[in-house]
Amino acid sequence: MPFDIGNILRPKNTILQRCQRDEGTKARLKYNPWYHHIDSQNGCRIQVDGREMLMMSSNDYLGLSNHPRVIQAGQEALQKWGSSTTGSRLANGSRSFHRDLEQQLAAFLGKEDAMVLSAGYLACMGAVSTFAEKGDLILVDRNVHSSLWSGILLSGANVERFAHNNPSDLQDILVTEDRDRPKMVVVEGVYSMEGHIAPLQELIEVCRPFNCFFVVDDAHGLGVLGDRGQGTVGYLDRTNDVDVICGSLSKSMASTGGFIAGSKTIIEYLRSHSKQTIFSAAISPTQAAAAKTSLDILQDEPEHRERLWENTRYYKRMLNQIGANIWESETPAVPIIVGNKERAYRIWKALMDEDIFTVISIPPGVPPGKDLIRTAVSAQHTFEDLERMVDVLKKSLKKV
Ligand code: PMP
Numbered sequence: 593m594p595f596d597i598g599n600i601l602r603p604k605n606t607i608l609q610r611c612q613r614d615e616g617t618k619a620r621l622k623y624n625p626w627y628h629h630i631d632s633q634n635g636c637r638i639q640v641d642g643r644e645m646l647m648m649s650s651n652d653y654l655g656l657s658n659h660p661r662v663i664q665a666g667q668e669a670l671q672k673w674g675s676s677t678t679g680s681r682l683a684n685g686s687r688s689f690h691r692d693l694e695q696q697l698a699a700f701l702g703k704e705d706a707m708v709l710s711a712g713y714l715a716c717m718g719a720v721s722t723f724a725e726k727g728d729l730i731l732v733d734r735n736v737h738s739s740l741w742s743g744i745l746l747s748g749a750n751v752e753r754f755a756h757n758n759p760s761d762l763q764d765i766l767v768t769e770d771r772d773r774p775k776m777v778v779v780e781g782v783y784s785m786e787g788h789i790a791p792l793q794e795l796i797e798v799c800r801p802f803n804c805f806f807v808v809d810d811a812h813g814l815g816v817l818g819d820r821g822q823g824t825v826g827y828l829d830r831t832n833d834v835d836v837i838c839g840s841l842s843k844s845m846a847s848t849g850g851f852i853a854g855s856k857t858i859i860e861y862l863r864s865h866s867k868q869t870i871f872s873a874a875i876s877p878t879q880a881a882a883a884k885t886s887l888d889i890l891q892d893e894p895e896h897r898e899r900l901w902e903n904t905r906y907y908k909r910m911l912n913q914i915g916a917n918i919w920e921s922e923t924p925a926v927p928i929i930v931g932n933k934e935r936a937y938r939i940w941k942a943l944m945d946e947d948i949f950t951v952i953s954i955p956p957g958v959p960p961g962k963d964l965i966r967t968a969v970s971a972q973h974t975f976e977d978l979e980r981m982v983d984v985l986k987k988s989l990k991k992v
Pocket of ligand 1: 711712713714716737739780784809811812839840841842848849850
């Protein structure tokens with residue numbers, strides 16, 4: 593072989609080579625159990641590769657994503673404002689639809705003000721990283737969503753994890769810490785994988801003597817909990833004890849985007865300090881209109897939430913009857929714990945083969961040993977849909 597000087601000089605550990613060596617990437621180039629191509633969709637009925645499937649894992653809890661009022665509002669906003677904001681609000685200005693949505697959201701959540709951003713991920717990241725800084729201490733439930741972890745990392749603050757939904761573990765950590773150090777507590781209202789509700793009353797009581805800044809990501813509680821769907825904080829009557837409620841508009845609100853709600857001071861501070869809003873384009877007209885209309889519907893059509901809870905109770909009753917492990921889910925986010933990734937894959941595949949669309953979640957997305965199939969109930973499911981899901985699951989659990 594002729595001598596090639598390039599082979600000697602060429603670095604052996606580049607980022608590109610790391611990507612090329614990654615075994616998971618190599619395998620997923622051949623077959624990827626995530627990122628399916630959905631050809632068409634009508635509520636919880638979807639077409640995948642020409643097959644009609646039942647969607648059992650979307651977060652369209654209230655089923656509003658194809659509600660005629662939401663669609664009409666999106667179309668009108670597109671006509672009136674065009675397709676995009678093409679820039680950040682700090683630079684290019686806020687449109688009236690931004691302020692309308694924010695004022696309505698703030699009032700709905702019982703807070704003085706709110707800010708909307710183009711993604712829930714950005715909102716939750718910003719809700720942490722804008723307020724916490726180097727030298728502070730963040731105490732975080734160890735099961736929180738990736739967006740909050742990103743905010744924690746970006747803040748540069750020190751971090752202590754406490755056991756999931758465990759106020760006494762939080763207290764054990766707090767009592768050993770320097771009282772004068774600024775502290776933030778970060779939790780979710782409803783945990784997206786587990787379906788657990790945070791024990792906000794107990795957590796807040798534990799924090800009271802320590803003056804912690806309290807942040808709740810309620811992406812999965814908004815629209816679902818509370819007599820008007822106002823979310824976990826309102827449902828547990830803790831609106832005045834929580835400094836910041838953040839979350840996503842991509843679940844019950846049938847849009848995309850995120851929000852942060854708090855006092856006037858907190859939101860004003862955010863406007864001029866949050867990189868996620870200063871350097872990122874504002875939520876688009878159609879997204880804002882869809883979210884605002886969903887908020888209206890939440891208030892004047894309670895039947896969607898009622899139907900969601902009827903479905904949830906019916907589904908869980910059947911799952912309990914077949915002995916499925918649902919990790920004590922308390923909400924429409926219902927995991928089926930299967931214990932390891934091979935089982936998760938085989939059960940998921942058996943469901944797919946029977947035209948039921950779910951999603952696998954394995955560590956690090958969930959704690960070790962909690963490999964699961966994530967399912968979520970929607971107001972659009974019929975009892976027959978849920979019966980079919982449980983029937984196929986029962987067969988799959990037996991087979992695997
Ligand atoms: N927080 C939680 C708890 C979530 O589940 C999600 C979305 N999966 C987000 C934040 C991010 O929201 P979005 O999808 O709107 O970016």
